[in-house]
Amino acid sequence: MSSQELRKVMSEPEPLSLHVPEPAVRPGGNPDFSNVKIPRAGAVPRPEIDVDPETIRELAFSIIRVLNRNGEAVGPWAGLLSDEELIEGMRHMMTLRTFDARMLIAQRQGKTSFYMQHLGEEAISCAFRKALSPGDMNFPTYRQAGLLIAGGYSMVDMMCQVYSNSRDPLKGRQLPVMYASKEHGFFTISGNLATQYVQAVGWAMASAISKDTKIAAAWIGDGSTAESDFHAALVFASTYKAPVVLNIVNNQWAISTFQGIARGGSGTFAARGLGFGIPSLRVDGNDYLAVHAAAKWAIERARRNLGPTLIEYVTYRVGAHSTSDDPSAYRPKTESDAWPLGDPIIRLKNHLIVKGVWSEERHKQTEAEILDTVIAAQKEAESYGTLHAGGKPSARDMFDRVYAEMPPHLRRQRQQAGV
Amino acid sequence: MSSQELRKVMSEPEPLSLHVPEPAVRPGGNPDFSNVKIPRAGAVPRPEIDVDPETIRELAFSIIRVLNRNGEAVGPWAGLLSDEELIEGMRHMMTLRTFDARMLIAQRQGKTSFYMQHLGEEAISCAFRKALSPGDMNFPTYRQAGLLIAGGYSMVDMMCQVYSNSRDPLKGRQLPVMYASKEHGFFTISGNLATQYVQAVGWAMASAISKDTKIAAAWIGDGSTAESDFHAALVFASTYKAPVVLNIVNNQWAISTFQGIARGGSGTFAARGLGFGIPSLRVDGNDYLAVHAAAKWAIERARRNLGPTLIEYVTYRVGAHSTSDDPSAYRPKTESDAWPLGDPIIRLKNHLIVKGVWSEERHKQTEAEILDTVIAAQKEAESYGTLHAGGKPSARDMFDRVYAEMPPHLRRQRQQAGV
Amino acid sequence: MARMTMIEAIRDAMDVMMARDERVVVFGEDVGYFGGVFRCTAGLQQKYGKTRCFDTPISEAGIVGTAIGMASYGLRPCVEIQFADYMYPAYDQIVSEAARLRYRSNGEFTCPLVIRMPTGGGIFGGQTHSQSPEALFTHVAGLKTVVPSNPYDAKGLLISAIEDPDPVIFLEPKRLYNGPFDGHHDRPITPWSKHELGEVPSGHFVLPLGKASVVRTGSAVTVLAYGTMVYVAQAAATETGIDAEIIDLRTLIPLDLETIAASVRKTGRCVVVHEATLTSGFGAELAALVQESCFFHLEAPITRVTGWDTPYPHAQEWDYFPGPARVGRALVETVEA
Amino acid sequence: MARMTMIEAIRDAMDVMMARDERVVVFGEDVGYFGGVFRCTAGLQQKYGKTRCFDTPISEAGIVGTAIGMASYGLRPCVEIQFADYMYPAYDQIVSEAARLRYRSNGEFTCPLVIRMPTGGGIFGGQTHSQSPEALFTHVAGLKTVVPSNPYDAKGLLISAIEDPDPVIFLEPKRLYNGPFDGHHDRPITPWSKHELGEVPSGHFVLPLGKASVVRTGSAVTVLAYGTMVYVAQAAATETGIDAEIIDLRTLIPLDLETIAASVRKTGRCVVVHEATLTSGFGAELAALVQESCFFHLEAPITRVTGWDTPYPHAQEWDYFPGPARVGRALVETVEA
């Protein structure tokens, strides 16, 4: 355009208008994911661990996938896990799903106030956990309990937390599912979104400052990447080359808002890493093998002091946001069926069957076994109380651990409370 | 690497170490900008206004330049300004520099508490201002007074603000240089870094909501891009395609920290825009013509409802951060001489001379004229008082405009103060 | 007049203002299509379109930061922070910016902005869905802080807030959304549809900011309360049989000190109740002011009954909540002191 | 013993702790190579290396957020916010995270963290280099808040803070960095090198958090002060000739209520002074507590002398600052009441 033409346009501008992104479909419409570009399994290359981030920008716009439609593991990211490890992963995912199902019912029965499930997202935290080493630390959101399940944390303890009962490791102080276990590399979950992301970077920096070998993993949801602490995390991780894996779980929804509201004009969430020179991968989050392989790659980079990696897991939140939410108000009921990346458990099951190490029968049998185990755990947990019945943490516990040592004013208040 | 090899590495990791970026040279060393890659003037293409941002990612890693070493304006970004406009720009930059020089002396004489200058960065705010239309709004930092000078705001008013005297438009409430003028499209400057960046996006959204034709310009320094509000601004600008130009003035320093501390592993600050799908340009900030051309392009995009543009101006802070700062403590004294992009006034001067519309003599004469004008303004301003002498805002002014209407408790306090 | 819940009254206030004034825009997390997690904005997007009522990214700093920009442009944003517990990321924008634009620019730029947020506990929300951060706003010059306790007040005060030329923090006690709650968590609540304060005028009406309301007259002791605590105080007075005068402050800043002082001068005794933690809570300011202005009328120390100085616990919710028993004890002690 | 400025004493405390304890790390904006805009960390990077003392990006949320992560790892970060006025972007991390890690995880994770920040006005810094936000910390359960008023205290308290197992907000009255300032801005200040409180023991020593110090004994009225106001109060007492007992609180949380109450029971009168704005300032809490615990000893209302409820102005700095004349008037009125 010439400068004259430019001036003409400038002097007679059209009125502006505000662009507000909308999902492709709303309740009543037909689910449509045709806009989600899904590359073939095996198509994305696996770069060297010390690759120059600027040369792999395209990985932020593709999807690393291992399991193909036929249940085969293909391509450069395949081949890291033994059959036993895969079967173990299968059990973890099934356990998490069963755990969720039982706790959802328990919540509906009034045994606790609140619950949040992982339906459809089980592969991510379960597979990631297996790529970590002892002593590594996760800074999770409320949707990564697979880290605990796959890490061997006691289900009874988890349930006691959910029930806020007399054996609740957190003494009833926290909302259900806000677990914490140092031993199991699971940082205390915050109700405030995104705060943990930058803390993970700090923990990783501390490990580097201390010449330790431990690395940190930060977790965040698609919607929460809009929060400011996401930025702080990327800035500090990029500047100090912190040994941290920056995970984004893109399950398409943030309560009622679709991922386009947080993502805006960038093609993907992984792209956010590009502005920081951080290698950024995008991974099929419903593919246990792909999640594990990408995690392994990123964890290895961190461990070798090569700095942070950002990983976007593409998945779908099949259930409601929480027990306080009803998704039918904002998205088609059948949208999850249309989700093109399938179900992580079914996909791994098919793979194991194709490999000849699993069968429908064995699957059913395992399902039954797991259900028994979970029910047994639940019975035990309930014997210690539920939110409104049986044993519970004391009012005295309420005053404890605000500080290491109780200061005089809290002592006075505890006395006043008569506890 | 095979999974076995991988395991080996994993089981015997080397201790980590923290990477802390350092500038190439510290005091005592020889200034060295050999790491700053500077493309030829005219080398960077000028995309169509409605270009797909993903196709121009490379512009975030280059530098748009118009004036070459011989003082000629070359390439696709040249040719937008008439001789008169260029000479006007010259006068603006010279005025700003003279204004700064006088106010610096005034501060040293104790006539005010504090001052911040623009030395070396005059082209950016002066040229940008000329690309705006009436009614557009800037959300500046403390280092864009060129927006006022080039916009015809009264120098006397500016000085009265700096002196906090009886004619201070801000009634002595604000630190010197924290100007505000709605009429001149200059939002009230905040002492808190980066807050204005997201406000600019909101203002632009409001314009779009109101079907107005005005656009906003956000300003921030290299160091301040690390602040969280920078992220909020990019998220909202990207999501709502707000009609805003997101300016980053990279003057290499943030008080004592070099730009590598904020920038981290990304090659440039412009790259920050890539993660949001925002077209991102990098511009020679010491080239009046390049600044103006890039600004024009971005403003035009905003005006045509095509959304935000991010521009990084590459420049150098020649002076101290503020009158409270002494840069010789953290960078070589002669670093500014070594700065490869030269001085914006000298470069425009050479261009005008090459064009045959200017001369050394005329330059000197203009310098003298401008000095006279600035001194006259200063005399007038000082006749209304300086910080510690002469007329000053009243203690009563201190209680005013906390709210539109004074609530009872403030009325009581004013009474108590006896004013 | 129609019977409304507090949610409906709040929605109605926004509806009335959006219809009257094109400059009023409403946004926040889940506020647009879905209508807010508490449904306060349900239907507004449908009625006024996506550019007047819309969803935002999850960034409280972004919500308030853009709202400030819009307000300075000339719009009148009324934004929602999903829970008051999540306002902290926006705190810089609120304190350093919204509160000071007018002052620092000597009126060149102003910030007519309402920030709505649900506050308070009593819903087993744990430490991040239960907070009452009002004292963090009342300390900040340039802000007004409002806490309605019923549908009628909520509507009248919210319309005043939207029309106010300065930034207003509008705190909505979420435990009152559906009916008055007096702290007896084991008893069913009366829904607003069965309560006279659920009676709300239709259309435009305002209650001025800065005027308290005496909700119970009495001569033995003055109780200063706001939000949920208004009903807890009433229950405590009834149950102890103490002739308490209960004042619903409604607006914390500006504060109706006149009404407060007149009452305390009459009763000679004062109990302050709030749900927020004790230390540096707004009750401290009330106690300080009351003793400053009524010292020679006071016959007993001013007592504060508040949440304890701990985070809001989940399981021990009712041990934390300053319920009618605790308030009652304070009334008795204060009257007997 | 050596004479030190408050800056040197603060630096010395960090130096001592960095030498004793490898886990102590120091960082913030301009803190590393340059040594901080007030020079409090000068030389520490040279002495302990870039990974123990370093510059950060300009992100207060990032500074505190990473420090929390480090503290939970097991380090003992001592970070600087360049001015208290710039702590707001970190407020969420401070309030929602640092303050609650121990509580919400039942001690699984803890947060031994010190956040240093210069506070207060008197240097013509205008509204964003002059604030005293202590009340925004004292309201938050889980935080300790310290305000030293001289080099000796600064060193002893900072070492205690760094050794404390919980997060400590360490507020440094910048007007005291180079010498005690009594509010007489037109007179030269005595440098710490000429003042006995500039006398600071070398090496490791601690002053316990939570202990106030009676800096002037008297019987007519108790003055509660901290930071700069300790000297202003002393000047006011001297100039009015009133027999005031002046208490330097030193730590706001935990508060030494015992010392305070003992004094007020003795004098029967109390004046509270601080530089922060009046409403919901920490003075409100002090007034509330004093009347609660000493009601029957009080002979006059507790008076607060504070900054006005406006942003801190630039040109009117000395009209805003609660100087010796204003404090003196309050002393006289309180004693005569």
Ligand SMILES: Cc1ncc(C[n+]2csc(CCOP(=O)(O)OP(=O)(O)O)c2C)c(N)n1
């Ligand atoms: C600071 C803050 N703001 C808002 C909320 C309320 N909130 C809880 S979860 C949620 C949605 C998060 O979505 P996403 O990050 O995509 O995670 P997902 O739930 O999908 O796993 C919101 C808005 C919060 N907890 N904290």
Ligand SMILES: Cc1ncc(C[n+]2csc(CCOP(=O)(O)OP(=O)(O)O)c2C)c(N)n1
């Ligand atoms: C929130 C906040 N943090 C810190 C500061 C202190 N400060 C003022 S200017 C500055 C450096 C800014 O550097 P940059 O953004 O590069 O802008 P420049 O001064 O170079 O123009 C700092 C740290 C502040 N004003 N606000």
Ligand SMILES: [Mg+2]
């Ligand atoms: Mg999500």
Ligand SMILES: [Mg+2]
């Ligand atoms: Mg800079």
